[in-house]
Amino acid sequence: MIGRMLSLCLLITATTAAQQVVTPGNVTGVNINGQTIRITTAHAKAEITAWSHNVVRVRMDRQELGKDFSYAVVATPEKFAPVITQNENEIRLETDSLVARIGKKPFSVSFLTKSGEVLQADEPGLGTSWIGEEVTAYKTMQDGERFLGLGEKTGNLDRRGSSYTNWNTDAFGYTVNQDPIYATIPFYIGVHHGKSYGLFFDNSFRTNFNFGASNNRFASFSANSGEMNYYFIHHPEVAGIIAAYTWLTGRMPMPPMWSLGYQQNRYSYYPEAEVMRIAQTLREKQIPADGITLDIHYMDAYKLFTWNKQRFPDPAGMNARLRKMGFRTTVIVDPGIKTEANYHAYESGKKADIFIKYSDGQYYTGQVWPGWCHFPDFTGAKGRSWWKDQVKGYVDAGVDGLWNDMNEIATWGQNMPDNVLFDFEGRTATHREAHNVYGSAMVRASYEGARAAMQGRRPFILTRAGYAGLQRYTAIWTGDNRAEDDHMLLGVRLMNSLGLSGVAFSGMDIGGFTGNGSPALYARWIQLGAFLPYCRSHTGINTKSAEPWAFGEEVLEIARNYINLRYRLLPYLYSGFHEASATGMPIMRTLAIGYTHDPLVYDPRFQNQFLLGDGILVAPFDSKQTYAPVYLPGGAWYNLYNDAKETPGEKMLTLGMHTLPVYIRESSIIPMQSLVQSTAEKPTDTLFLHVYKGARSHRFEYYEDDGETFAYEKGASFRRVIRYEPAEGNLVLEQPQNGVPSHFRQIQLVLHGFGNSTAKVNGTERNLVAGEWVAVQPVSRFDPQGVANPVVKCAVKTLTLPNNDQSITVNVE
Numbered sequence: 001m002i003g004r005m006l007s008l009c010l011l012i013t014a015t016t017a018a019q020q021v022v023t024p025g026n027v028t029g030v031n032i033n034g035q036t037i038r039i040t041t042a043h044a045k046a047e048i049t050a051w052s053h054n055v056v057r058v059r060m061d062r063q064e065l066g067k068d069f070s071y072a073v074v075a076t077p078e079k080f081a082p083v084i085t086q087n088e089n090e091i092r093l094e095t096d097s098l099v100a101r102i103g104k105k106p107f108s109v110s111f112l113t114k115s116g117e118v119l120q121a122d123e124p125g126l127g128t129s130w131i132g133e134e135v136t137a138y139k140t141m142q143d144g145e146r147f148l149g150l151g152e153k154t155g156n157l158d159r160r161g162s163s164y165t166n167w168n169t170d171a172f173g174y175t176v177n178q179d180p181i182y183a184t185i186p187f188y189i190g191v192h193h194g195k196s197y198g199l200f201f202d203n204s205f206r207t208n209f210n211f212g213a214s215n216n217r218f219a220s221f222s223a224n225s226g227e228m229n230y231y232f233i234h235h236p237e238v239a240g241i242i243a244a245y246t247w248l249t250g251r252m253p254m255p256p257m258w259s260l261g262y263q264q265n266r267y268s269y270y271p272e273a274e275v276m277r278i279a280q281t282l283r284e285k286q287i288p289a290d291g292i293t294l295d296i297h298y299m300d301a302y303k304l305f306t307w308n309k310q311r312f313p314d315p316a317g318m319n320a321r322l323r324k325m326g327f328r329t330t331v332i333v334d335p336g337i338k339t340e341a342n343y344h345a346y347e348s349g350k351k352a353d354i355f356i357k358y359s360d361g362q363y364y365t366g367q368v369w370p371g372w373c374h375f376p377d378f379t380g381a382k383g384r385s386w387w388k389d390q391v392k393g394y395v396d397a398g399v400d401g402l403w404n405d406m407n408e409i410a411t412w413g414q415n416m417p418d419n420v421l422f423d424f425e426g427r428t429a430t431h432r433e434a435h436n437v438y439g440s441a442m443v444r445a446s447y448e449g450a451r452a453a454m455q456g457r458r459p460f461i462l463t464r465a466g467y468a469g470l471q472r473y474t475a476i477w478t479g480d481n482r483a484e485d486d487h488m489l490l491g492v493r494l495m496n497s498l499g500l501s502g503v504a505f506s507g508m509d510i511g512g513f514t515g516n517g518s519p520a521l522y523a524r525w526i527q528l529g530a531f532l533p534y535c536r537s538h539t540g541i542n543t544k545s546a547e548p549w550a551f552g553e554e555v556l557e558i559a560r561n562y563i564n565l566r567y568r569l570l571p572y573l574y575s576g577f578h579e580a581s582a583t584g585m586p587i588m589r590t591l592a593i594g595y596t597h598d599p600l601v602y603d604p605r606f607q608n609q610f611l612l613g614d615g616i617l618v619a620p621f622d623s624k625q626t627y628a629p630v631y632l633p634g635g636a637w638y639n640l641y642n643d644a645k646e647t648p649g650e651k652m653l654t655l656g657m658h659t660l661p662v663y664i665r666e667s668s669i670i671p672m673q674s675l676v677q678s679t680a681e682k683p684t685d686t687l688f689l690h691v692y693k694g695a696r697s698h699r700f701e702y703y704e705d706d707g708e709t710f711a712y713e714k715g716a717s718f719r720r721v722i723r724y725e726p727a728e729g730n731l732v733l734e735q736p737q738n739g740v741p742s743h744f745r746q747i748q749l750v751l752h753g754f755g756n757s758t759a760k761v762n763g764t765e766r767n768l769v770a771g772e773w774v775a776v777q778p779v780s781r782f783d784p785q786g787v788a789n790p791v792v793k794c795a796v797k798t799l800t801l802p803n804n805d806q807s808i809t810v811n812v813e
Contacts (some may be wrong), residue, residue, distance in 0.1 A: 019131060019132065020131070021129050021130070021131055022043055022062065022129060022130045022131075023043065023106065023107075023127060023128070023129045024041040024042065024043055024044040024046070024060070024106060024107040024127070024128060024129075025041050025042025025043045025044070025106055025107065026041060026042055026104060026105050026106050026107065027039055027040070027041050027091075027102075027103075027104035027105070027106075027107050028040050028041060028042060030086060030091060032084050032086075034081075035049055035050040035051075035077060035079075035080070035081075035082055036048070036049040036050075037049075037084060037091060037093065037102065039091075039102070039107065041106075041107045043062060044060055044061065044062050044107070044128075045060070045061055045062075045063065045064055045065055046058070046059065046060045046107065047059040047060075047065055048093065048100065048102060048109070049077060050077070050080070050082040050093060050095055050100075051075070051077045051078065051231065051248075052077070052078045052080075052095075052244070052247075053078075053080065053095040053096040053097045053098075054095070054097035054098060054233060054234050054235055054240075054244055055231055055232070055233050055244055055247075055248065056093065056095075056098070056100050056111070056231070056232045057229075057230070057231050057232075058109055058228070058229070058230050058231075058232065059227055059228070059229050060128055060135075060227065060228040060229075061135075061227045061228070062130055065227065066227070067427075069425070069427065070202050071204065071437045071440060071441070071467055071469065072200075072202055072248075072249045072467060072468035072469035073202060073231075073248050073249060073469070074248070074249065074250045074469065074472070075247050075248045075249075080095075082094060082095045083095075088104070089103070089104055089105060090102060090103050090104055091104070094114075096114075097114070097234055097235070098111055098112065098113065098114065098119065098232075098234040099111070099112045099113070099114060099116075100112075100232075103122075106127065107127065107128075108121075108122040108124070108127050109121075109122050109127075110122065111197065111232050111234065113195065113234070117193070117195065118140075118142070119190075119195055119197045119232075119234055120139055120140075120142075120190060120197055120199070120232065121139065121140050122137070122138065122139060122140070123138040123139060123140045123217065123218045124140075126138035126218060128228050133224060133225040134222055134223070134224050134225070135222060135223055135225075135226070135227070135228045136220050136221070136222035137201075137220060137221055137222070137228055137230070138218040138219075138220045139218060139219050139220065140217075140218060141211075141212050141216075141217065141218055141219045142190075142192040142193065143192065143193075144192055144193070145160065145190055145191065145192035145219070146158045146159075146160055146190070146191045146192065146602060147159040147160050147188055147189070147190055147191075147211040147219065148188060148189040148190075148191065148238075148497070148500055148590075148592055149185075149187055149188040149189045149198075149497055149500040149501045150164055150185065150186070150187065150188045150209060150497065150501065151183055151184065151185025151186075151187065151468075151497060151498055151501040151503070152181060152182060152183040152185065152476070152478065152494055152497065152498055153179060153180075153181075153494070153497055154174070154175075154176055154177050154178055154179055154181065154490060154493075154494070155177060155179075155493075156493070156602075156604060156607060157493060157496065157497075157590060157592060157601075157602055157607040158602045158607075159188070159209075159211045160211050160212055161211065161212050161213060162211055162213055163208060163209060163210040163211065163213035163214075164179050164180070164208070164209045165179060165180045165206065165207070165208050166180060166184040166185075166186055166206065166207040166208070166209075166436060167180050167184070167206045167435065167436065168180070168182055168183060168184055168408040168435060168436050168438075168439060168465045168466075168467075169181055169182065169408055169414070170182075170406065170408050170410035170414055171479060171480070172480045172514070173480055173481075173482055173513075173514045174479070174480070174481070176486050176487065176490045181478075181479060182408060182439075182464050182465045182478075182479045183439070183464075183465055183466045183467070183470070183476060184204075184207075184436040184466070184467050184468070185466075185467070185468045185470075185498075185501040185502070185503070186200065186201040186202070186203065186207050186209070186221070186468060187199070187200040187201070187245055187468060187501050187502070188209065188211075189238060189241055189500060190219075191238075191592075191596055191597070194597055195236070196234075196235070196236070196237070196238055196241060196596060197232065197233060197234050197241070198231075198232075198233035198234075198235075198241040198242075198244065198245055199221075199230055199231070199232055199233070200230060200231040200233070200245060200248065200249075200468065201221045201223070201229070201230045202229050202230065202231065202468065203223040203226045203227060203228075203229055204226070204433055204434070204435075204436045204437045204467060205223045205224050205225045205226045205432055205433055205436075206223070206224045206432070206435075206436075207221065207222065207223045207224075208220075208221070208222045208223075209221045210222075224432070225432060225433070226433065231248060233245060237596070238500070238592065238593045238596050239583075239585055239593055239594075242500065242502065242583075242584050242585060242586070242593075243583050243584050243585070245501075245502055245584065246471070246502045246583070246584025247584070249468050249469040249471070249472075249502055250469050250471065250472040251471065251472070251502075251580065251581055251582070251583075251584050252471045252472065252504055252505055252577075252580055252581050253458070253472075253581060253710075254458065254577060254578065254581050254705065254712055255458065255460060255475070255505060255577060256328075256400070256457070256458040256459070256460055256707065256708060257570075257574065257679045257707030257708065258290040258291060258328045258400070258460075258678070258679045258680070258707075259290070259291070259328075259401065259460040259475070259534070260290075260533075260535075260570060260573055260574065260577070260679070261288065261289060261290025261291065261535070261566075261567065261570075261678060261679050262287070262288055262289045262290060262291070262535050262536075262537075262563050262566065262567075263289070263290065263291035263292070263293060263330070263534075263535060263536040263537070264278060264282060264289055264291065264292050264293070264536075264537055264547065265292070265293035265295070265330075265536055265537065265538040266295070266537075266538060266539050266540075266543075266545075266546065266547075267295040267296075267297075267513075267538070267539070267540045267541045268294065268295035268296060268297035268298070268541065269292065269293075269294060269295070269297075270294075270297045270298060270308070270311045270312070271310070271311035271312065272311065272312050272313070272314075272318050275292060275294070275318065275322075276318070276321070276322075278292060278547065279292060279322055279325055279327050280325075281547070281549065283325060283326075283677065285548075285549055285556065285560070286560065286677065287548055287549075287556075287559065287560050287563055288563050288564060288566075288567045288675070288676065288677045288678060289326075289327065289563075289677075289678060290326065290327065290328060290678045290679050290680075291327060291328050291329070291330055291401065291460075291536075292322065292327050292328075292329055292330075293329075293330040293331070293332070293401070293403060293536070293538075294329065294330070294331045294332065295332050296332055296334070296369055297311070298311065298312055298315075298331060298332075301338075301370060302338075302369040302370040303337075303338050303340070303343060303345070303370050304333060304334060304336070304337060304338075304345055304370075304390075305344070305345045305390050305393055305394075306343075306345075307397070315397040315398070315399075316396070316397045316398050318398075319397060319398025319399065320398055322398075323398065323680075325678075326677060326678030326679075326680040326681060327678070328400040328401060328460070329398065329399050329400060329401065330399070330400065330401030330402065330403050330460060330462070331394060331399050331401070331402065331403065332403045332405050333391075333394075333402050333403065333404055333405070333446065334368060334369065334404075334405050334406040334407070335375050335376060335378075335406060335407055335409060335438075335442055336366070336368040336369070336370060336373030336374075336375060336406065336411075337349055337355070337373055337374050337375070337376065338370035338371055338372070338373050339365060339371075339372050339373060339374055340370075340371075345390060346374070348386070348390075349374065349376065349386060350374075352382065352386045353382075354376050354377055354380075354382055354383040354386045354387075355374035355375060355376060355377065356374075356375050356376075356377045356420055356421065356422055357420070357421055358417070358419055358420055358421070359419045359420075359421055364416070364417070364420045366409070366411030366412070366413075366416060367411055367412040367413070368406060368410065368411055368412065369406075373411075375409060376442075376445075377422055377423050378438060378441035378442045378444070378445050379422045379423050379424045379425060379429070379434055379437065379438070379441045380422075380423025380424070380425065380426070381425075382423070383423065383445070384441070384444065384445035384448065384449075387442075387445040387446070387449055388445060388448055388449030388452060388453075389449070390449075391445075391446060391449035391450055391453060392449065392452075392453040394450075394453075395450060395453035395454055396453075400454075400457075400459065400460060401459065401460035401461070401462065402446045402450055402459065402460070402461050402462070403462045404439070404442055404443050404446055404461065404462065404463040404464065404465075404474070405464050406464070407438060407439040407442045407443075407463065407464060407465045407466075408435075408438070408439060408464070408465040409435070409438050409439075416431055416435070417431065418430055418431045418432050419431070422434035422438075436467050437467045438465070439463055439464070439465030439466040439467065439470070440463075440465075440466040440467040440469065440470045440473070442463075443461055443463045443466060443470065443473045443474040444472075444473050446459075446461050446473070446474075447459060447461045447473035447474060448473075456709050456710060456711075457708055457709055458708060458709065458710060460475070461473055461474040461475065462474060462475050462476070462477060462534075463475070463476050464476070464477065464479050468501075468502070469502075470503065471502050471503045471504065471505070474505075475505035475506060475507065475533075475534050476498065476503055476505070476506050476507075477506065477507045477508055477509065477534065477536070478491050478494045478495065478506070478507070478508040478509075479513075480509075480513045480514060480540070481508055481509050481512055481513050481514070482512050482513070482514050482515050483511060483512025483513070483514065483515035483516055483517030483521065483539070483543075484512060484515065484517070484521075485521060485524075485622040485623055485624065486622075487512055488508075488512070488521070488524065488525050488528065488620065488622075488623075489608050489620055489622065491508035492528070492608045492610060492620050493607065493608060494506075494508070495507070495508065495532065495533075495588055496588060496589070496590035496610055497590075498586075499586030499587070499588050499589060499590065499593075500586070500590060500592070500593070502584060503586075504533060504577070504580035504584070504585070504586040504587050504588075505533050505534060505577070505580070505587075506532075506533055506534060506588070507529075507532050507533060507534025507535065507536055508532070509536065509537075509538035509539070510522075510525050510526055510528075510529040510532075510535070510536060510537040510538065511525050511526070511537055511538070511539055511546045512525070512539065513538055513539060513540045514540050514543070515543065516543055516544045517546070518623065519551040519552055519554070519555045520623040520624070520657055521623040522546065522548075522551050522555055522559075523551070523554075523555045523558045523559070523623070523657050524620075524621070524622075524623040524657070524660065525623075526548060526555075526558065526559045526562055526563070527558065527562045527659070527660035528618070528620050528660060529562075530562035530563060530565055530566040531566070531588075531612045531616065531618045531662075532588060533573075533577075533586075533587045533588055535563075535566060548560070548563075553780070553782065554657075554779060554780070554782050557777075557779045557780060558657070558658060558779060561776040561777055561779070562660070562776065564675055564776075564777075565775060565776060567673075567675055567676055568672045568673060568674070568675055569670070569672055570673060570679070571671040571672060571673050571687060571702070571704075572613060572616075572670050572671050572672065573587065573612075573613075574703065574704070574707070575613075575671065575700070575701065575702050575703045576612070576613045578701070578703035578719075579613075579701065579703075587612065587613060588610055588611075588612060589610055589611040589612075589613075590607075590610055591606070591609055591610065591611065591617075591633060593611075594611065594614075594633075594634075595633045595634065598633050600631050600633070600650075601631070601633060603631070605629050605631070606629070606630070606631040608620050609630070609631065611665075614665065614668065614698070614700070615664055615665045615668030615669070615670055615692075616640075616662060616663075616664060616665075616668075616670070617632070617637065617662065617663040617664070617665065618660065618661075618662055619653075619660070619661040619662070619663075620660070621655055621660075621661070623657075625655050626654065626655055627652060627653065627654055627655065628652075628653055628655055629650055629651065629652055629653070630650070630651050630653050630661055631649070631650050631651075632646055632647075632648050632649060632651065632663060633648055634648055634665075635648060635665070635666050635667075635694060635695060635696055636648070636666040636694060636695070637663040637664065637665060637666065638663060638664040638665075638666070638692050638752060638753065639662075639663060639664075640662040640663060640664055640775050641659060641662075641775050641776065641792045641794070642792050642793070642794060643752050643753065643794040643795065643796075645753065646663065658776075658779045658789070659776065664690075664692050664752070665692070665694070666692055666693070666694025666695060666696060666753075667692060667693070667694030667695070667696045667697070667698040667724050667726060668690075668691075668692045668694070668698065668700075669689065669690070669691055669698060669700040669722050669724060670689075670690040670691075670692075671687055671688070671689050671690070671702055672687075672688040672689075672690060673687060673688065673744075674686070674688075679707065682743075683743075683744075685743075685744055685745040685746060686744060686745075686746045686747070686748050686800070687742070687743075687744035687746070687747050687748070687803065688748050688750050689722070689747055689748065689749050689750065690750045690752060690773075691724060691731060691749060691750070691751055691752065691754075691812075692752045692753055693726075693751070693752065693753035693754050693812075694724075694726060694753075695726055696726065697723070697724065697725055697726060697727070698723070698724045699721060699722070699723050699724075700721070700722045700723075700724075701719060701720070701721050701722075702719065702720045702721075702722055703717065703718070703719050704717060704718040704719075704740075704742055704743055705717040705718070705740070706740070714739075715739040716739045716740050717738070717739055717740065718736060718737075718738040718739070718740055718741065718742045718743075719736060719737045719738065720733060720734060720735075720736040720737070720738075720742075721734040722734070728811075729811050729812060729813030730809055730810065730811055730812075731749070731809070731810040731811075731812055732807070732808070732809050732810075733747070733801075733807065733808040733809075733810075734807055735805060735806060735807040736805055738805065742803050744803050745802070745803055746800055746801065746802060746803055747800070747801045747802075747803045748798055748799070748800045748801075749798060749799045749800075749801065749810065749812075750773060750796050750797075750798055751768065751796055751797040751798070751799070751812060752773075752794060752796055754768075754797055754812050756768060756797070756812060756813065757770075757797075759799055759810050759811060759812045760810070760811040761799075761801065761808065761809070761810050762808060762809055766799060768797040768798065768799050769797065769798045769799070770795070770796075770797060771795075771796050771797070771798050772793045772794065772795060772796065773793065773794045773796045774791060774792070774793045774794075775792075775794070776792075777791075778790060778791050778792070
């Protein structure tokens with residue numbers, strides 16, 4: 001009895017100790033070594049490193065810091081000499097961009113501008129603390145502070161007042177406020193008092209971010225285990241913060257050009273005759289398209305790396321025929337490998353010993369589409385190597401894209417045990433630490449395997465789940481959404497938030513995956529889809545057909561109009577993707593990037609508006625709305641369809657089904673091409689350079705490469721900076737930087753808003769030609785009164801120039 005009482009007392013004591021809030025306490029030791037400050041406190045160890053002039057890293061733990069490791073961070077610290085001083089009360093680290101002050105009594109961290117204004121500071125009395133294994137950093141919530149980003153998170157653009165959990169989740173048909181969903185990107189941007197900063201919490205355990213939910217004192221971020229490990233970023237502009245974050249975590253490679261074209265999908269197209277019917281119908285109805293995607297029904301009993309021979313007797317032959325029609329094929333791949341004797345993937349996986357295991361060494365088994373499955377361990381080189389070998393079979397069959405699904409990891413029951421172990425690059429980690437990075441590890445293996453097998457051609461990789469840095473390998477789509485207006489608008493916010501968080505190549509299921517949308521909803525969604533980085537129609541099993549022609553002739557014409565416009569905009573889009581690959585700047589941009597301190601861009605009425613690149617403003621609306629407000633920030637804007645010039649401010653619009661409100665920013669430079677039915681078809685040899693008269697100076701970098709190979713990595717590209725200088729009335733086409741010639745022999749300037757009849761080209765006077773430009777064709781009148789609605793057009797002036805290697809200055813005052 002005494003022994004039992006003693007055991008119970010010890011248990012109560014241990015439990016009480018585990019639940020105590022433990023703070024670092026006072027600093028007891030400081031060691032400064034170059035850019036790094038190593039600190040010992042009463043209850044913790046800390047390491048603070050200047051990674052660059054605008055990035056400072058903070059690591060803390062209650063024990064000695066472990067070996068530095070990250071699946072997200074690929075940058076190494078820049079070599080420079082920050083100014084580090086200390087006295088009895090604090091340590092001060094100063095760079096060209098910011099100041100970090102580390103308090104000693106007790107330990108605390110504050111970040112300030114060079115002029116001494118607070119960017120972010122530990123909340124006094126709270127700071128960083130531990131409760132058991134859980135570690136939390138509490139930061140003072142500044143007056144009027146807004147919080148943006150955090151990747152694929154539902155809710156409003158401004159996250160203040162909400163909390164979020166990062167735990168990759170198979171969220172079928174998720175609600176508009178559901179959290180978490182599929183991907184984890186623990187990076188956010190804080191904005192207050194005309195300043196902005198970024199914070200990346202690089203911890204792959206289950207994490208939580210609280211931006212003033214249920215309290216009015218602090219914002220916090222926590223992990224249920226692991227280090228307090230974060231990077232603080234300062235830049236005066238949000239674009240600079242995104243650039244620094246993507247310097248840390250990497251940037252996307254250039255995608256294959258075909259992946260920017262329209263993609264047609266459903267769950268599922270089969271057999272082969274149905275796939276070919278869809279392809280043929282797209283061509284017959286003159287809907288430009290580049291891709292058809294096959295869902296799980298192409299497989300034999302849903303087993304990965306197999307083809308159903310009744311449905312697809314000759315995959316390579318089918319894909320070759322599709323290629324001749326200008327289509328590329330993407331197939332879905334899930335991580336689960338069915339535990340079936342004589343199934344080649346199962347037998348070879350066992351032989352190579354690449355499946356994840358319980359702590360006792362037995363393979364973990366979970367149930368998904370094929371039945372009971374084992375799962376490759378993508379967190380180890382051996383598992384990735386095995387996967388790369390399997391992927392080669394798809395490439396041999398003529399597949400160009402891999403769609404990585406169910407990689408949260410999803411299993412029926414959605415509760416993988418925590419005692420499942422992963423290689424974690426030789427470190428060994430439990431499911432608790434590996435769960436959120438599994439999707440990224442899978443797409444890394446898919447990308448590397450497809451790249452190796454495609455022998456110089458670029459693969460297209462798509463994922464549902466991932467962790468910070470996923471942009472290095474893959475595009476992402478927002479999962480199993482619903483055919484509802486609020487989901488269409490939520491998708492815009494999800495993609496805008498992904499763009500803020502380093503992921504430029506994103507999309508959502510146009511039309512909605514679950515349920516049956518109305519013709520009006522599909523019309524609005526396909527209009528919007530034309531301006532998304534990844535443009536894919538998709539719908540689920542047991543839903544009505546959801547191809548553009550499935551909603552009637554009127555919707556078909558609307559869909560054709562906007563997909564046509566997308567294909568004409570491909571030079572603009574492709575240049576935007578190059579900017580993303582070079583700087584991290586997203587193609588699809590929330591107005592909070594360019595108009596960060598304008599409160600109206602966060603207004604729920606306007607938070608769904610976005611810019612495509614620098615110049616095209618898109619205003620999405622509920623398909624049932626007939627009147628709605630739009631907000632035009634900054635300077636003047638042009639209506640895309642008729643060139644009507646608009647002043648900045650709020651406008652009330654009358655909405656119709658045939659057109660989506662789109663505006664062009666003054667001084668914008670928008671390169672376009674002639675219409676093609678797929679990217680396999682060459683446009684005419686004229687690049688149409690649309691220039692909109694305005695008062696702002698503007699610089700645009702036009703970019704081309706072959707769209708297919710990695711030759712651009714060795715300089716095989718064509719780049720030309722184009723500057724609009726309104727004060728001088730000059731449009732300057734700088735001498736190109738070209739490793740290869742342009743695809744276009746001529747440039748036709750298409751001038752919007754210019755009244756002159758002549759222009760000077762390098763000092764020589766030239767006549768401008770008056771003409772018209774039509775963005776979308778009129779939709780037929782589906783009533784007995786007539787054939788078509790009137791043509792809406794822009795009056796323009798044009799001038800055709802040779803596209804040579806010379807600098808060209810056109811004076812168009």
